[in-house]
Amino acid sequence: MNLRGPRASMLVGIAATCLLACGQARCAGAPSGFSAPELYNAANGYARAGKTGLAVLFYERAQWLAPGDADVAANLHLVRVSARLPDPTPSAFDRILTWTAPDTFAWLGVFGLISVGVGVLTRRQARLAGGWSLLLIGGGVLCVALTLANAAVLWPRLNDAVVLTAAASVRATPAPMGDELFQIPEGDSVRVEAEHEDFLFVRTPQGREGWVARAAVALVVPR
Amino acid sequence: MRSRRRALWLLLLSLSGCLAAAATSAEPAVVSAHLDPEQITIGESAELTITMLGTGIDNLSLPVVSGLDFRLIEKSGRVERIHGASLATTTLTLRVTPRTAGIFTIPGMTRDAQPLVLRVNRDDTLAKAGGSGSGRLRSSPVLAEQASAEGIHLTADGSAFLRLILPKREVYVGESVPVEIELGVRPGFVQTLNGLPTLTSGEFTLNNLKPPERSERAIAGQRFVILRWQSVLAPVKPGAFTLAAEAPITIKVRTRPAQDTKIDDLLGDPFLQNIYGPSVKKDIKVASPPVALAVLALPPEDRPPDFSGAVGSFKIASELSATTAAAGDPLTLRMRVTGSGNFDRVDTRMLEHLDQWKTYPPQSTLKTKPNGALDGEKVFEQPLIAARAGAQTLPGLTFSYFDPNTRSYETARTAPLTVTITPAAADAAPSPGADSEADAAPPPGADAAPKTAMPAEPAAAAANASQLRADHAVIGSARVASLRPLYLRPAFLTIPALLSLGFLVAWWRSGPREPPRSARRSAHDKAIAKAAARALQRVQSAAAVGDPAVFFQAASAAAREGLAARWQMEPAQVTAEVVAARYAGDAAGILHLLALADETAYARRVADEPDFARWIEVVRETFVTQEPA
Numbered sequence: 001m002n003l004r005g006p007r008a009s010m011l012v013g014i015a016a017t018c019l020l021a022c023g024q025a026r027c028a029g030a031p032s033g034f035s036a037p038e039l040y041n042a043a044n045g046y047a048r049a050g051k052t053g054l055a056v057l058f059y060e061r062a063q064w065l066a067p068g069d070a071d072v073a074a075n076l077h078l079v080r081v082s083a084r085l086p087d088p089t090p091s092a093f094d095r096i097l098t099w100t101a102p103d104t105f106a107w108l109g110v111f112g113l114i115s116v117g118v119g120v121l122t123r124r125q126a127r128l129a130g131g132w133s134l135l136l137i138g139g140g141v142l143c144v145a146l147t148l149a150n151a152a153v154l155w156p157r158l159n160d161a162v163v164l165t166a167a168a169s170v171r172a173t174p175a176p177m178g179d180e181l182f183q184i185p186e187g188d189s190v191r192v193e194a195e196h197e198d199f200l201f202v203r204t205p206q207g208r209e210g211w212v213a214r215a216a217v218a219l220v221v222p223r
Numbered sequence: 224m225r226s227r228r229r230a231l232w233l234l235l236l237s238l239s240g241c242l243a244a245a246a247t248s249a250e251p252a253v254v255s256a257h258l259d260p261e262q263i264t265i266g267e268s269a270e271l272t273i274t275m276l277g278t279g280i281d282n283l284s285l286p287v288v289s290g291l292d293f294r295l296i297e298k299s300g301r302v303e304r305i306h307g308a309s310l311a312t313t314t315l316t317l318r319v320t321p322r323t324a325g326i327f328t329i330p331g332m333t334r335d336a337q338p339l340v341l342r343v344n345r346d347d348t349l350a351k352a353g354g355s356g357s358g359r360l361r362s363s364p365v366l367a368e369q370a371s372a373e374g375i376h377l378t379a380d381g382s383a384f385l386r387l388i389l390p391k392r393e394v395y396v397g398e399s400v401p402v403e404i405e406l407g408v409r410p411g412f413v414q415t416l417n418g419l420p421t422l423t424s425g426e427f428t429l430n431n432l433k434p435p436e437r438s439e440r441a442i443a444g445q446r447f448v449i450l451r452w453q454s455v456l457a458p459v460k461p462g463a464f465t466l467a468a469e470a471p472i473t474i475k476v477r478t479r480p481a482q483d484t485k486i487d488d489l490l491g492d493p494f495l496q497n498i499y500g501p502s503v504k505k506d507i508k509v510a511s512p513p514v515a516l517a518v519l520a521l522p523p524e525d526r527p528p529d530f531s532g533a534v535g536s537f538k539i540a541s542e543l544s545a546t547t548a549a550a551g552d553p554l555t556l557r558m559r560v561t562g563s564g565n566f567d568r569v570d571t572r573m574l575e576h577l578d579q580w581k582t583y584p585p586q587s588t589l590k591t592k593p594n595g596a597l598d599g600e601k602v603f604e605q606p607l608i609a610a611r612a613g614a615q616t617l618p619g620l621t622f623s624y625f626d627p628n629t630r631s632y633e634t635a636r637t638a639p640l641t642v643t644i645t646p647a648a649a650d651a652a653p654s655p656g657a658d659s660e661a662d663a664a665p666p667p668g669a670d671a672a673p674k675t676a677m678p679a680e681p682a683a684a685a686a687n688a689s690q691l692r693a694d695h696a697v698i699g700s701a702r703v704a705s706l707r708p709l710y711l712r713p714a715f716l717t718i719p720a721l722l723s724l725g726f727l728v729a730w731w732r733s734g735p736r737e738p739p740r741s742a743r744r745s746a747h748d749k750a751i752a753k754a755a756a757r758a759l760q761r762v763q764s765a766a767a768v769g770d771p772a773v774f775f776q777a778a779s780a781a782a783r784e785g786l787a788a789r790w791q792m793e794p795a796q797v798t799a800e801v802v803a804a805r806y807a808g809d810a811a812g813i814l815h816l817l818a819l820a821d822e823t824a825y826a827r828r829v830a831d832e833p834d835f836a837r838w839i840e841v842v843r844e845t846f847v848t849q850e851p852a
Binding site: 033034035036037038040041044047048061064065071074075078102103105106107109110113114117120121124125147150151154158165175176177198213214215216220221222223 | 549550551552553555581583586604606608690691692693694695696697700701702703704705706707708709710711715718719722723725726729730733
C-alpha cells in the first residue's frame with residue numbers, strides 16, 4: 001500500500017476511527033454501565049415504593065439515555081404530578097435538539113466530520129462530480145452542527161440534580177449550623193452551581209439559591 | 224410790715240431745717256461693719272455684720288462686688304438707754320460667698336465708712352482623693368463615728384460612701400470572684416452620679432456592670448440612698464494586691480458656717496439643709512477603702528492537656544440531636560457545661576478527629592443568670608456527619624477545669640453515645656465500586672423493582688403505582704459506561720481529533736486540482752468566441768464604411784487576434800511566417816489577407832472593388848478553424 005498518497009492518509013484516519021469506535025462500543029457494553037430500560041424499571045420500583053426523589057432521579061437518567069421514550073416521560077410526569085412537583089415542559093427547540101441520546105449525537109458528529117472531510121478531499125482531487133461532493137460537505141456540516149447544538153443544550157443540564165430527602169434544608173452558608181433559608185421538597189430538581197466540602201450551592205427553577213447538603217441531592221449525570 | 228418779713232424768714236428757716244433733718248434721716252448712721260473672717264477658702268462664706276443707729280434701714284442697699292454674692296440672713300434690732308436717753312440700733316448679718324478666689328474690696332456702706340477687704344484662697348483639699356469636702360464643711364463627728372462602726376467610711380463631708388464587698392481574700396488567677404459595689408449617697412448632698420464605679424487596680428478585670436439595685440438605708444440616723452452593683456472580677460496575674468473601687472459623683476458643697484452644719488446634721492433633712500444659704504457643686508470621686516487580696520497562680524503540676532483555663536466547679540452532660548440518622552445527614556452533638564466559675568474560659572474542642580465521621584468545630588452559647596452570679600450554663604454544639612451506615616458509638620467527652628475549693632485539677636466525663644446510621648437516601652441503589660451509590664446505575668437485572676433497602680410500599684404510592692406504565696425488557700438493551708455524553712469524554716474526542724488530522728494531512732499531500740481538458744477547452748473556446756465576435760464586429764463596421772485600406776487593416780488585426788487567441792500568444796507575435804509555419808501551406812487566404820493589409824498600409828494601394836464578404840469569411844475562419852496539426 002502506498003502510504004504517501006492522500007487516499008492512504010484518509011484510509012488511515014478512518015481505520016483509526018473505526019478502532020476507537022470499537023473500543024468505545026466495548027466499554028459501553030460493560031456490565032456495570034447504564035441502560036435505559038434498567039433505569040426506567042428501577043425508577044418504577046422507587047415510584048411504587050413511594051421514593052419520589054429516587055424515582056424522579058432514575059426517570060431523569062432514563063430519559064437522558066432515551067429522550068424519546070414515551071413510557072419514561074409518562075411515568076415521570078405521573079410521579080411529579082402525584083408529588084405536586086413542577087413538571088417543566090421542554091420547548092420545541094429543545095425537543096428537536098434532544099430527540100435522541102447524546103451518544104447518538106456524538107456519533108452523528110463523527111459521521112458529519114468524515115463526510116465533510118471526504119467531500120472536501122474529493123472536490124480537491126476531482127474524483128467525484130461537484131454535486132456529490134457538495135452534498136457530502138453540506139450533510140456533514142449539518143450533522144456537526146446538530147451535535148454542537150445538542151451539546152450546547154445539554155451542557156447546563158449536566159449540573160441538574162434531584163432532591164432525595166423529604167425536605168432538604170437550604171442554608172445561607174455551607175455549614176450544618178448555617179441559617180436555613182428555605183426547604184426543597186423531595187423530587188424537586190435543582191441546578192448545582194458550586195461546591196464546598198459537603199455542600200452544594202443550588203438554584204431552584206424559581207431562582208432561589210442556597211447551600212444544601214451534598215447527601216440530600218444527587219446529580220442526574222454523575223461526575 | 225417788718226414783722227411780716229421776720230415771720231416769713233422764720234418760716235423758711237424752719238422749712239429748711241425740716242428738709243435738712245429729713246435728708247439726714249435718709250442715710251442711716253453706720254456704727255460699725257466688720258467681716259468675719261476676713262480670709263476664707265473658696266467654697267466657704269464669711270459674715271458681714273453691719274450695725275446702724277436707728278431703725279430706718281429699709282433704704283440701705285446691699286453692696287455690689289463682682290465675684291461676691293451678698294445675702295441677708297439676719298436682721299435684728301434693739302434699744303439701749305444711754306445717759307437716760309433711748310438709742311435704737313439695728314444689726315444686719317449678710318453672708319458673703321465668693322464665686323472665685325482672689326482679694327475683694329467691699330466698699331463702705333456710707334461715705335465715711337472704711338472699705339472692707341476679703342481674701343479668698345483656692346481650695347486644695349477638695350481635689351484630694353477620698354472625696355473630702357470643704358475644709359470647713361466637715362462631716363459630723365457623730366455621723367462619722369456611727370458609720371464607721373457599721374464598716375462604712377464616709378467621705379469627709381459625709382455625703383457619700385463606697386464599699387467593695389469581696390467574699391474571699393485569696394483567689395486564683397483566672398478565677399471569677401463575685402463582687403458587690405455599694406454606693407451610698409445622701410439625698411440633697413449628692414446631686415449626680417457621673418459614671419459607673421471602676422477598680423483602681425489594673426491587675427483585675429471587672430465585668431460590665433448592669434443597672435444597680437436601688438434601696439434606702441439609714442446610717443447613723445441619716446437616710447442614704449444605696450446603689451448596689453453585682454459583678455464578677457477576675458485577677459489576671461498572681462501577687463498580693465490592694466483593691467479599691469471609686470465612683471465619680473457631684474456633690475453640693477454647703478457654704479454655711481460650721482456651727483450650722485452641726486444643726487444640718489441633726490436635722491438631716493435636705494429641705495431644711497438647703498432652705499437657706501448658698502452652695503456650690505463639686506465633682507469628686509468617692510473611693511472605697513482598699514481591700515487586700517492575694518492572687519495565687521494555678522499549679523503547673525498535674526495540669527490536664529485539654530485544660531482551657533476554666534476555674535470553678537463544673538459538671539458536663541452530652542446528647543445527640545437524634546439517635547438515628549442517614550449517612551451524610553448532619554447530626555448535632557451537644558455538650559452542656561453547668562456549674563459556677565469563669566465561663567468565659569470554658570472551652571472544648573469536643574470530638575476533633577473521629578473515624579468514619581466528618582467533624583466540624585463546635586460553637587458555644589453561654590447562658591448565665593441575670594444577676595451576674597457565677598452560675599451558668601455553656602452549651603457547645605458540634606455538627607457531625609456520619610460517612611458510613613451502621614451502629615456507631617461516639618466516645619465520651621471530657622472537660623478539665625481547676626477547682627479552687629479542692630485546689631486541684633478535675634476532669635469531668637460523659638458516657639459514650641450510640642447512634643444508628645442508616646444508608647443515605649442517595650445510597651438506595653447500590654452498585655459495587657461506586658463512590659457515591661446515587662451516582663451509580665441500578666444493579667444489573669433490575670427489570671423489576673430494585674432489591675435494595677426500600678421501605679414498605681406506602682398506600683399513596685400504591686395508588687399511583689397502578690397508573691405507572693409497565694416495565695421494559697432489559698435483555699439486549701444497549702448499555703453505556705457513563706451517562707456523560709460521549710463528546711465530553713476525552714477518549715472519544717480523540718476520534719474527531721484523529722479524523723481531522725488525517726484529513727488535514729490528506730489535504731496537504733494532495734495538490735491543487737487540475738481542471739478537466741474539456742473544461743479547459745470549453746473556457747478557451749468561450750474566450751475565442753468572444754474575441755471573434757468583437758473582431759468581426761469591427762471588420763463589418765469597416766466594410767460598411769467602404770474604405771478598402773481601413774477594411775484590410777481591421778480585418779488583419781482581427782485575424783491576428785483570432786489566431787493569437789487560439790495559439791495563446793500575443794497578437795503582435797502572429798506574423799506571416801508564424802502563420803505559414805503553423806498552417807503548413809494551408810493558409811493561403813490568411814496569408815493573402817495579411818499581404819493585402821501590408822500593401823494598403825505601406826503602398827497605399829487601393830484594391831478595386833474588394834470582396835468584403837469573402838475577406839470577412841476568412842477572418843471568421845481564423846476564429847473557428849480547427850487547430851492545425
